[in-house]
Amino acid sequence: MYYIIVYDVEEKRVNKVCKLLRRYLHWVQNSVFEGELSEGKLAELKFKLSQIIDPEVDSVIIYTLWGKWKGREVIGLNKNPVDSLI
Protein backbone atom coordinates (compact mmCIF):
# COMPACT_ATOMS: atom_id res chain seq x y z
CA MET A 1 0.00 0.00 0.00
CA TYR A 2 1.03 3.60 -0.50
CA TYR A 3 1.74 5.79 2.53
CA ILE A 4 2.55 9.40 3.35
CA ILE A 5 4.07 9.82 6.79
CA VAL A 6 4.45 13.22 8.46
CA TYR A 7 5.95 13.83 11.86
CA ASP A 8 6.34 16.61 14.36
CA VAL A 9 8.77 15.49 17.06
CA GLU A 10 11.05 17.19 19.53
CA GLU A 11 14.41 18.30 18.14
CA LYS A 12 16.44 15.73 20.08
CA ARG A 13 14.52 12.87 18.44
CA VAL A 14 14.29 14.20 14.87
CA ASN A 15 17.48 12.52 13.59
CA LYS A 16 16.55 9.13 15.00
CA VAL A 17 13.03 9.28 13.51
CA CYS A 18 14.37 10.50 10.17
CA LYS A 19 17.08 7.81 10.05
CA LEU A 20 14.52 5.09 10.77
CA LEU A 21 12.04 6.31 8.17
CA ARG A 22 14.78 6.53 5.50
CA ARG A 23 15.13 2.73 5.78
CA TYR A 24 11.50 2.25 4.78
CA LEU A 25 10.31 5.19 2.68
CA HIS A 26 11.48 8.11 0.53
CA TRP A 27 12.43 11.39 2.10
CA VAL A 28 10.37 14.11 0.41
CA GLN A 29 10.82 17.18 2.52
CA ASN A 30 11.61 17.89 6.18
CA SER A 31 9.31 15.69 8.27
CA VAL A 32 7.63 14.14 5.23
CA PHE A 33 8.15 10.65 3.76
CA GLU A 34 6.22 8.71 1.17
CA GLY A 35 6.29 5.35 -0.59
CA GLU A 36 5.03 1.84 -1.02
CA LEU A 37 5.18 -0.59 1.94
CA SER A 38 3.78 -4.01 2.73
CA GLU A 39 1.49 -4.17 5.76
CA GLY A 40 4.10 -6.27 7.51
CA LYS A 41 6.80 -3.69 6.93
CA LEU A 42 4.45 -0.92 8.10
CA ALA A 43 3.73 -2.82 11.32
CA GLU A 44 7.47 -3.22 11.89
CA LEU A 45 8.05 0.49 11.24
CA LYS A 46 5.23 1.53 13.57
CA PHE A 47 6.65 -0.62 16.36
CA LYS A 48 10.11 0.90 15.96
CA LEU A 49 8.66 4.43 15.81
CA SER A 50 6.76 3.83 19.03
CA GLN A 51 10.05 2.84 20.69
CA ILE A 52 11.66 6.16 19.71
CA ILE A 53 9.05 8.88 20.14
CA ASP A 54 7.63 10.39 23.32
CA PRO A 55 3.88 9.90 22.85
CA GLU A 56 3.13 12.78 25.21
CA VAL A 57 4.74 15.41 22.97
CA ASP A 58 5.64 13.85 19.62
CA SER A 59 3.20 13.27 16.78
CA VAL A 60 3.49 10.93 13.78
CA ILE A 61 0.64 10.69 11.26
CA ILE A 62 0.43 7.80 8.82
CA TYR A 63 -1.82 8.37 5.83
CA THR A 64 -2.83 5.23 3.96
CA LEU A 65 -3.79 6.07 0.42
CA TRP A 66 -6.03 4.31 -2.09
CA GLY A 67 -3.11 3.44 -4.31
CA LYS A 68 -0.63 6.19 -5.08
CA TRP A 69 -1.81 9.82 -4.80
CA LYS A 70 -3.85 11.17 -7.74
CA GLY A 71 -1.53 14.14 -8.12
CA ARG A 72 1.56 15.63 -6.55
CA GLU A 73 2.51 19.19 -7.32
CA VAL A 74 5.40 21.19 -5.96
CA ILE A 75 5.41 24.96 -5.60
CA GLY A 76 8.92 26.27 -5.19
CA LEU A 77 11.88 24.01 -4.57
CA ASN A 78 11.47 20.30 -5.33
CA LYS A 79 13.65 18.85 -2.60
CA ASN A 80 13.33 15.24 -3.75
CA PRO A 81 11.92 14.94 -7.29
CA VAL A 82 9.29 12.20 -7.51
CA ASP A 83 11.00 10.51 -10.45
CA SER A 84 13.76 9.59 -8.06
CA LEU A 85 11.14 7.62 -6.09
CA ILE A 86 11.07 3.94 -7.05
Place this chain on the structure above:
Amino acid sequence: MYYIIVYDVEEKRVNKVCKLLRRYLHWVQNSVFEGELSEGKLAELKFKLSQIIDPEVDSVIIYTLWGKWKGREVIGLNKNPVDSLI
Protein backbone atom coordinates in the same frame (compact mmCIF):
# COMPACT_ATOMS: atom_id res chain seq x y z
CA MET B 1 -11.20 17.00 -4.14
CA TYR B 2 -9.22 16.01 -1.07
CA TYR B 3 -5.76 17.45 -0.51
CA ILE B 4 -2.83 17.07 1.88
CA ILE B 5 -0.47 20.03 1.77
CA VAL B 6 2.99 19.95 3.39
CA TYR B 7 5.46 22.76 3.40
CA ASP B 8 9.05 23.43 4.31
CA VAL B 9 9.65 27.19 4.21
CA GLU B 10 12.11 29.59 5.80
CA GLU B 11 11.26 30.65 9.35
CA LYS B 12 10.40 34.25 8.44
CA ARG B 13 7.64 33.07 6.06
CA VAL B 14 6.16 30.24 8.15
CA ASN B 15 3.49 32.37 9.85
CA LYS B 16 2.28 33.90 6.62
CA VAL B 17 2.03 30.50 4.89
CA CYS B 18 0.32 28.95 7.91
CA LYS B 19 -2.17 31.84 8.21
CA LEU B 20 -3.07 31.57 4.53
CA LEU B 21 -3.52 27.79 4.62
CA ARG B 22 -5.74 28.03 7.72
CA ARG B 23 -8.26 29.94 5.58
CA TYR B 24 -8.60 27.00 3.18
CA LEU B 25 -7.74 23.75 4.98
CA HIS B 26 -7.43 22.12 8.43
CA TRP B 27 -4.24 22.41 10.40
CA VAL B 28 -3.12 18.89 11.28
CA GLN B 29 0.40 19.25 12.57
CA ASN B 30 3.27 21.71 12.04
CA SER B 31 3.61 22.24 8.29
CA VAL B 32 0.77 19.86 7.45
CA PHE B 33 -2.77 20.72 6.33
CA GLU B 34 -5.53 18.59 4.88
CA GLY B 35 -9.10 18.92 3.64
CA GLU B 36 -11.60 19.19 0.84
CA LEU B 37 -11.28 22.02 -1.71
CA SER B 38 -12.85 22.87 -5.06
CA GLU B 39 -10.41 23.14 -7.95
CA GLY B 40 -11.17 26.84 -8.14
CA LYS B 41 -10.31 27.36 -4.48
CA LEU B 42 -7.12 25.33 -4.93
CA ALA B 43 -6.08 27.49 -7.87
CA GLU B 44 -6.68 30.60 -5.76
CA LEU B 45 -4.67 29.15 -2.88
CA LYS B 46 -1.79 28.16 -5.14
CA PHE B 47 -1.63 31.67 -6.60
CA LYS B 48 -1.54 33.24 -3.13
CA LEU B 49 1.11 30.75 -1.96
CA SER B 50 3.29 31.57 -4.94
CA GLN B 51 3.09 35.26 -3.94
CA ILE B 52 4.41 34.48 -0.45
CA ILE B 53 7.12 31.85 -0.79
CA ASP B 54 10.64 32.17 -2.18
CA PRO B 55 10.71 29.45 -4.85
CA GLU B 56 14.48 29.21 -4.61
CA VAL B 57 14.46 27.95 -1.02
CA ASP B 58 10.89 27.20 0.04
CA SER B 59 9.00 24.01 -0.84
CA VAL B 60 5.25 23.36 -0.82
CA ILE B 61 3.90 19.96 -1.89
CA ILE B 62 0.25 19.49 -2.78
CA TYR B 63 -0.98 15.92 -2.76
CA THR B 64 -4.27 15.35 -4.57
CA LEU B 65 -5.94 12.22 -3.30
CA TRP B 66 -8.45 9.84 -4.87
CA GLY B 67 -11.17 10.91 -2.46
CA LYS B 68 -10.29 11.09 1.19
CA TRP B 69 -7.34 8.99 2.44
CA LYS B 70 -8.03 5.27 3.05
CA GLY B 71 -6.67 5.50 6.57
CA ARG B 72 -5.14 8.01 8.95
CA GLU B 73 -3.37 6.79 12.05
CA VAL B 74 -1.61 8.83 14.69
CA ILE B 75 1.26 7.54 16.81
CA GLY B 76 1.78 9.73 19.86
CA LEU B 77 0.04 13.06 20.29
CA ASN B 78 -2.98 13.77 18.09
CA LYS B 79 -2.55 17.51 17.62
CA ASN B 80 -5.79 18.01 15.69
CA PRO B 81 -8.16 15.04 15.97
CA VAL B 82 -9.75 14.16 12.62
CA ASP B 83 -13.27 14.30 14.02
CA SER B 84 -12.81 18.04 14.34
CA LEU B 85 -12.31 18.10 10.55
CA ILE B 86 -15.53 18.91 8.64
